[in-house]
Amino acid sequence: MTTPAAVIMDAGAYEQAVEDAVEAAAAYYAGGTSSLDDDAYDRLVRGIAEWEAGHPDQVLPDSPTGKVAGGAVEGDVPHTVAMLSLDNVFSAEEFTAWAASLGRRLGHEVTRFSVEPKLDGLAIAARYTAGRLTRLITRGDGTAGEDVSHAIGTIEGLPAVLAEPVTVEVRGEVLMTGTQFEHANEVRTAHGGQPFANPRNAAAGTLRAKERAYTVPMTFFGYGLLARPDTAPALAGPLGELSHSDLMARTAELGVHTTAATLVPGVVVDAAEQVLARVKEIAALRAQLPFGIDGIVIKADLAADQQAAGSGSRAPRWAIAYKLPAVEKMTRLLEVEWNVGRTGIIAPRGVLEPVEIEGSTITYATLHNPADITRRDLRLGDHVMVHRAGDVIPRIEAPVAHLRTGDEQPIVFPEVCPRCGSGIDAGQERWRCEQGRNCHLVASLSYAAGRDQLDIEGLGSTRVVQLVDAGLVTDLADLFTLTREQLLGLDRMGATSTDNLLAAISAAKGRPLSRVLCALGVRGTGRSMSRRIARHFATMDGIRAADAAAMQQVEGIGTEKAPAIVAELAELAALIDKLVAAGVNMTEPGATPPPAPGIDSGMGGAPHDGPLTGMTVVVTGAMTGPLEKLSRNQMNELIERAGGRSSSGVSKKTTLVVAGDGAGSKRAKAEDLGIRLSTPDEFAGLVADFIGWFDSVHSARAAETNRHGVCAASAARTPCRPCRQIRRG
Numbered sequence: 006m007t008t009p010a011a012v013i014m015d016a017g018a019y020e021q022a023v024e025d026a027v028e029a030a031a032a033y034y035a036g037g038t039s040s041l042d043d044d045a046y047d048r049l050v051r052g053i054a055e056w057e058a059g060h061p062d063q064v065l066p067d068s069p070t071g072k073v074a075g076g077a078v079e080g081d082v083p084h085t086v087a088m089l090s091l092d093n094v095f096s097a098e099e100f101t102a103w104a105a106s107l108g109r110r111l112g113h114e115v116t117r118f119s120v121e122p123k124l125d126g127l128a129i130a131a132r133y134t135a136g137r138l139t140r141l142i143t144r145g146d147g148t149a150g151e152d153v154s155h156a157i158g159t160i161e162g163l164p165a166v167l168a169e170p171v172t173v174e175v176r177g178e179v180l181m182t183g184t185q186f187e188h189a190n191e192v193r194t195a196h197g198g199q200p201f202a203n204p205r206n207a208a209a210g211t212l213r214a215k216e217r218a219y220t221v222p223m224t225f226f227g228y229g230l231l232a233r234p235d236t237a238p239a240l241a242g243p244l245g246e247l248s249h250s251d252l253m254a255r256t257a258e259l260g261v262h263t264t265a266a267t268l269v270p271g272v273v274v275d276a277a278e279q280v281l282a283r284v285k286e287i288a289a290l291r292a293q294l295p296f297g298i299d300g301i302v303i304k305a306d307l308a309a310d311q312q313a314a315g316s317g318s319r320a321p322r323w324a325i326a327y328k329l330p331a332v333e334k335m336t337r338l339l340e341v342e343w344n345v346g347r348t349g350i351i352a353p354r355g356v357l358e359p360v361e362i363e364g365s366t367i368t369y370a371t372l373h374n375p376a377d378i379t380r381r382d383l384r385l386g387d388h389v390m391v392h393r394a395g396d397v398i399p400r401i402e403a404p405v406a407h408l409r410t411g412d413e414q415p416i417v418f419p420e421v422c423p424r425c426g427s428g429i430d431a432g433q434e435r436w437r438c439e440q441g442r443n444c445h446l447v448a449s450l451s452y453a454a455g456r457d458q459l460d461i462e463g464l465g466s467t468r469v470v471q472l473v474d475a476g477l478v479t480d481l482a483d484l485f486t487l488t489r490e491q492l493l494g495l496d497r498m499g500a501t502s503t504d505n506l507l508a509a510i511s512a513a514k515g516r517p518l519s520r521v522l523c524a525l526g527v528r529g530t531g532r533s534m535s536r537r538i539a540r541h542f543a544t545m546d547g548i549r550a551a552d553a554a555a556m557q558q559v560e561g562i563g564t565e566k567a568p569a570i571v572a573e574l575a576e577l578a579a580l581i582d583k584l585v586a587a588g589v590n591m592t593e594p595g596a597t598p599p600p601a602p603g604i605d606s607g608m609g610g611a612p613h614d615g616p617l618t619g620m621t622v623v624v625t626g627a628m629t630g631p632l633e634k635l636s637r638n639q640m641n642e643l644i645e646r647a648g649g650r651s652s653s654g655v656s657k658k659t660t661l662v663v664a665g666d667g668a669g670s671k672r673a674k675a676e677d678l679g680i681r682l683s684t685p686d687e688f689a690g691l692v693a694d695f696i697g698w699f700d701s702v703h704s705a706r707a708a709e710t711n712r713h714g715v716c717a718a719s720a721a722r723t724p725c726r727p728c729r730q731i732r733r734g
Contacts, residue, residue, distance in 0.1 A: 013052045013053065013055070013056040016060075016063060019053065019056050019057075019060075019063070019065075020065065022049055022052060022053050022056075023053060023065050023067055023068050023069070024067075025049060026046065026049050026050055026053060026069045027067055027069055029046055029049075030046070030069060043205075043299060043331060043333070044331035044333075044334055045334075045335070047093070047328065050069055050070065053068060053069065053070055054070045057070060070319075080142070080143060080144075080145025080146060080148075080149035080150035080151045081149060081151065081152070082140075082142045082145075082149055082150055082151070082152050083148065083149045084130065084142070084145075084147070084148060084149060084150060085174065085231070085233065086231055087147050087148060087316070088128065088130060088144045088145070088147050088150065088176065089147050089316060089319060089320050089321055090144075090147070090319055090320050091123075091302065091320050091321070091324055091325060091326040092319070092320045092325055092326070093300075093325070093326045093327075093328050094325055094326070094327050094328070095327075095328050097281050097284075100277070100280070100281065100284075100303070100325065100327055101277055101281075103325050104277045104280070107305065107314060107322065107323065110313075110314055110322065111305075111310055111313050111314060115277075115305050115310060116275050116307075117248065117250075117273055117274075117275055117305070117306035117307050117310075118273065118274050118275070118276075118277070118279075118280050118303055118304065118305065118306060119248075119249045119250050119253075119271060119272075119273055119302075119303070119304045119305075119306040120271065120272050120273075120274060120280055120283045120284070120287075120301060120302075120303055121228065121253075121264055121269075121270075121271030121272075121301070121302050122264055122267075122269045122271075122287055122294075122298040122300075122301060122302070123298055123299055123300035123301055123302045123326050123327075123328075124178040124180055124226055124228075124264075124296065124297070124298055125180060125204070125205050125296070125297035125298055125299045126178040126179050126180030126181075126204075126205060126208050126209075126296075126297075127143065127144075127178065127179050127180070127205075127208050127209045127212055128143070128144040128176065128177070128178055128179075129141055129142060129143055129144070129150075129153065129176070129177065129178075129179050129212070129225075130142045130143075130144075130150065130174050130175070130176050131163055131174065131175045131176070131177070131225075132174050132233065133167055133171065133172060133173050133174070133175065134172050134233075135170045135171075135172055136166055136167040136168075136169060136170035136171055136172075137165065137166055137167075138157055138163065138164070138165050138166070139154075140152065140154050141153045141154045141156055141157060143212070143213075147319070151213070153212050153213060155215050156179075156211075156212050156223075159220050159221070159222055159223060160179060160222070160223045160224065160225045161222055161223070161224045161225065161262070162224050162225040162226060162227075162261065162262025163175075163177075163225040163261065163262070164260045164261065167259040167260055167261070168258065168259050168260040169258075169259060171259070172233045173230060173231065173232060173233060173259075174230075174231040174232075174233055175227045175229070175230055175231075175256060175259075175261050176227065176228060176229035176230070176231065177225055177226050177227035177228050177229065177261070177262075178225070178226050178228065179208050179212055179223050179224070179225050180204060180205070180208050180223065180224055180225075180226070180296055180297065181204040181205075181207050181208045181211075181223055181224065181296075182204070182224055182295045182296045183204065183295055183296070184295065185204070185221065185222055185223060185224065186201070186203075186204040186207050188221060188222075189201065189207050189211060189221040190207070190380070190381070190403060191380065192219050192221055193219075193221075194380060194381075194382065196217075196218060196219055199382065199404075199406035199407070200380075200381050200382060200403040200404065200406070201403060202335075202389075202390040202402060202403050202404070202405045202406075203297075203333055203390045203392070203402050203403070204296070204297055205297060208223055211223060224262070224296065225261070225262055226262050226263060226264055227253070227256045227257075227261045227262060227263050228253070228263075228302070229252065230252045230253075230255060230256045232245065245308065246308055247308060248273075248306045248307050248308055249304050249305075249306045249308075249311075250271065250273045250306050253265065253271055267294070268290050268293060268294060268670075268674065269286075269287045269290055269294065269298070270677065273306050280303055283301070284301050284327055286669065286670050286673070287301050288301075288329055289669075289670065290670055291329065291332070292332075293654070297332075297333075298329070299328060299329060299331070300326045300327050300328040300329050301326070301327045301329070302324065302325075302326055302327075303324065303325050303326075303327060304323060304324040305323040305324070310323060311323045330362075330363045330364065331362060331363070332362060332363060332392060332393055333362070333390055333391065333392045333393075333402070334360050334361075334362055334390070334391055335360075335388055335389070335390055335391075335405060336357050336358045336359075336360035336367075336388070336389065336391055337357065337358040337386065337387065337388055337389065338355050338356075338357060338383060338384075338385060338386065338387045338389045338401065338404075339356045339357060339358055339385070339386075340355075340356035340385065341353050341354070341355055341356065341372065341378075341385070341416050342354045342356060342369075343419050343423040344423075345422060345423065345424040345425075345438055345444055345445050346445065346448065347442065347445050347448035347449040347451075347452050347526060348437070348441065348442055348445075348449065348526050348528055349422075349437045349438040349439075349440060349441040349442055349443075349444045349445065350435050350436070350437050350528070351419065351422065351423065351429065351435075351436040351437060351438060352371075352372075352373075352374070352435075353372040353373075353374070353375065353378060353416075354369055354370070354371060354372060355369065355370045355371070355372050355383075355389075355401050356368065356369060357369065357370055357389075357391060360391060362391065362393045362399070363393060365393070367391060367393060367399045369399065370391050370393075370398075370399040370400055370401045371398050371399065371400045371401070372400075372401055373400075374434045374435045374436065375418050375431075375434075375436060376434040377434075378416055378418075381401075381403050381404065382404060382406070383401070383403075383404055383416060384404065384409075384413035384414060384415055384416060385413060385414040385415070385416055386410075386412055386413040386414060387404040387405070387406075387409065387413050388404065388405040388408045388409075389401045389402070389403065389404050389405065390402040390403060390405060422438035422439070422440070422444060424438065424444055424445060425438060425440055425444045427439045427440045427444065433569075441576070442480075442526070443479070443480070446473055446478075446479070446480070447466060447469050447470055447473055448466075449481070449526060450464075450469045450472075450473070450478065450481060450484070451464075451465070451466045451469050452524070452526055453481050453524035453525070453526065454469070454484075454513075454524075456636075456638075457520075457523065457532050457636075457638045458520055458523045458524035459513040459516055459520055459521070459524045460513065460516070460520070461484075461506075461509045461510055461513050462505070462506075462509040463502065463505055463506045463509055464484075464506065464509065464510075468506075471495050471496070472484075472487075472495075475491075475494075475495060477491050480580055480583070481524065481525070481580060481584065482580055482583030482584045482586075482587050482589075483583075484510055484513075485510060485513075485514060485584070485587035485588065485589060486587055487507070487510065489503055489504075489507060492506060492507070513589075514587070514588050514589050514590060515590050516590060517539065517590070517592075517593050517594055517642075518539040518543075518544065518545060518590065518591055518592055518593040519535045519536040519538075519539035519540070519593055519642070520535075521545075521584070521589060521590065521591065522535040522538060522539055522545075522548070523535035523536075525577055525580070525581075527570055527573050527574065527577070528569060528570075528573055529566045529569050529570050529573075530570065532638055532641070533561075533641065533651060534559075534561060534562070536641065536642060536645050536651075537559050537560055537561060537562075537645070537650075538556075538559050538562075538570075539593040539596065540593060540596045540645055540646075541558065541559045541596075541599060542593075542596075542598060542599065543592065543593050543596040543597055543598040543599075544591060544592050544593070544598065545581060545585070545591035545592075546591070547598050547599070548574065549574055549575075549578070549581070551571065552571060553567040553568040553571050554567075555599075556568075556570055556571055558599070560650065594646070595615075595646050595695075615646075615647045615648020615649065615695075616647050616648065616691050616692055616694075616695075617644060617647040617648045617649030617661075617691075617692065618648035618649070619648070619649075619660075620648075620649040620650070620660040620661055621649065621650045621651075621652050621658055621659050621660045621661075622644045622649045622650070622651055622652065622659075622660065622661045622662075622663065623651075623652050623653065623654065623655050623659050623661070623662045623663070623671060623675075624637065624640045624641070624644070624651070624662075624663045624665075625662060625663070625664055625665065625668045625669070625671040625672060626664050626665030626666050626667045626668030626669075626672070627665045627666040627667055628640065628663075628665045628685045629665060629666060629685045629686070630685050630686045630689055631685075631686075631689040631693075631696055632665075632685045632688070632689050632696075633685075640663075643692060643695055643696065644692075646695050647691075647692045647695045649661075654671075655671045655674045655675050655678070655680065656678075657678060659675065659678075659680050660680070660681065661680070661681050661682075661683055661688075662675040662680055662681070662682050662683070663683050663684075663685060663688045664682050664683070664684065665684075665685050
């Protein structure tokens with residue numbers, strides 16, 4: 006959908022819009038602040054352009070249209086070649102029209118397009134002389150920029166010395182990754198400054214800061230390579246003839262960061278339809294990137310096409326920016342709610358003045374913890390930047406401090422648990438009710454009974470509330486001591502539903518240790534980490550005996566997480582003892598305990614003869630054949646049962662990618678990295694000996710369900726989950 010423009014009705018509104026746009030651009034380029042978010046600025050400039058199209062004789066000289074950087078900045082270092090901005094399109098229809106227009110200008114259709122992410126940062130030109138970085142210059146007004154060479158040495162990806170002693174100019178984007186942004190705000194606030202509103206503003210403000218008592222790192226990605234006037238002809242000639250994709254490959258060879266090693270590398274395609282397909286792929290990966298992007302840059306890849314198309318005063322005619330819907334907008338923080346989770350964690354949530362992001366109206370956003378609120382200096386009534394990408398929970402980045410009026414109020418932290426009134430354990434950044442899981446017992450038990458934990462069919466939240474209200478269950482272990490008489494005494498619990506629930510609870514006793522551990526909801530663990538811990542130690546006794554040093558031997562557990570896990574397991578000791586007494590399984594099938602101290606088997610808790618031992622496996626797409634009946638969580642269990650490590654993302658550390666029907670970006674990345682690919686059938690053959698374990702589970706469920714009678718035998722009844730799984734299997 007095309008981004009709507011601001012509606013400008015008359016000459017007075019037009020003049021005000023021009024003034025607002027220039028002021029916002031000047032504030033951003035001067036110090037990384039602005040009264041408008043990017044989406045609001047884009048809509049304002051589009052509105053100005055639309056009004057000017059109908060009133061060409063009334064265009065103001067200060068108008069941001071047709072000018073680099075909105076006409077807001079100037080520089081004192083001349084560019085050897087104009088450093089232009091890009092024109093924008095906001096929909097597939099607008100891009101198709103642009104591509105057709107470019108084809109008409111060239112006299113032929115473009116046969117090679119370069120497609121790469123549009124990085125959300127600040128454009129700079131880095132000049133190298135004989136391979137050494139000598140000067141950094143901002144875009145400025147396109148003809149001259151500001152010298153920011155004081156930032157040399159603080160920008161990752163921009164080496165001080167190139168791999169070859171060449172004299173060139175590398176153009177690219179300086180930005181902050183999410184981690185760098187958090188660090189920048191921590192350092193900035195520690196020195197008495199206001200936090201930056203978002204990574205883009207942080208990069209702009211930091212790049213220009215010349216006299217600070219501290220430095221913070223930034224990151225550079227190159228998107229252009231130019232010969233310098235004083236370059237030897239042997240280098241200058243070839244650079245002018247290379248395609249854009251070849252220039253990017255040359256840039257990477259020199260040791261400069263490009264997007265080639267990211268989840269969204271630049272690619273070359275030969276048709277507009279393929280460009281649009283790549284746009285969708287990049288947009289789908291947006292939320293997973295460690296840095297911000299606000300669109301996709303599409304260029305005619307061939308140097309001959311670029312030269313033939315030429316450039317206007319503001320932008321090249323051979324390139325366009327396909328802007329994605331904004332994932333970050335400005336709104337106001339109205340209130341803070343304090344919610345208690347299933348483990349007793351007290352989590353603040355921001356109540357917002359409604360704002361639309363990516364087609365969804367956002368009224369709430371996460372605030373992480375009280376320390377985060379204090380660190381960001383958030384106040385009620387603040388203008389705040391809210392970020393949401395894909396299915397990621399909206400989060401508040403930081404207050405827009407320069408818009409404060411003085412009427413903002415401090416956020417009041419709770420003194421007692423807002424759910425039960427008990428005391429609060431504020432010893433860690435994440436506050437917790439002193440009652441722990443018992444504060445929100447219903448949520449804790451409902452989670453434990455879930456499909457990826459103990460998978461107790463028929464024990465939904467409504468039934469859990471009944472059990473808790475009746476005083477029959479005070480913790481997880483009490484579920485396994487319930488009697489038929491107790492359940493029959495509850496409302497709407499007949500003989501059949503009672504027997505079904507008791508059978509499901511009995512089956513849950515035999516779940517693997519990894520499922521039991523996950524059901525306990527130990528902070529800092531989840532499904533994957535619970536499997537790793539269970540595979541490493543093999544038994545609950547082994548887990549409980551582990552100190553922090555031993556816990557750190559589990560992949561993915563570091564120095565901060567290990568002591569917290571050990572401490573929580575100690576806190577759960579009484580509950581675990583009750584579970585053992587109730588007959589709940591506390592071993593992980595197929596795993597072996599780690600060797601005794603001083604004995605290095607090199608295997609840890611992994612099986613010695615698993616076909617996937619030492620391998621990191623990623624599953625993507627829909628599984629077929631023998632694997633069709635397995636959920637993604639069961640696939641991960643299968644991988645780890647066969648000795649491997651499951652992962653959700655493809656990287657250089659990935660050994661194997663199992664690509665089923667509909668596999669998309671993960672398969673493509675595996676191909677780019679040269680990682681081994683497997684079909685579901687091929688993978689099933691590799692782990693055939695371990696698939697039988699899941700078959701036995703389904704067989705047990707079949708027998709259990711047939712004991713129910715009603716589901717499996719009656720077509721008139723809606724089958725329960727085990728029956729549905731059996732029928733599909």
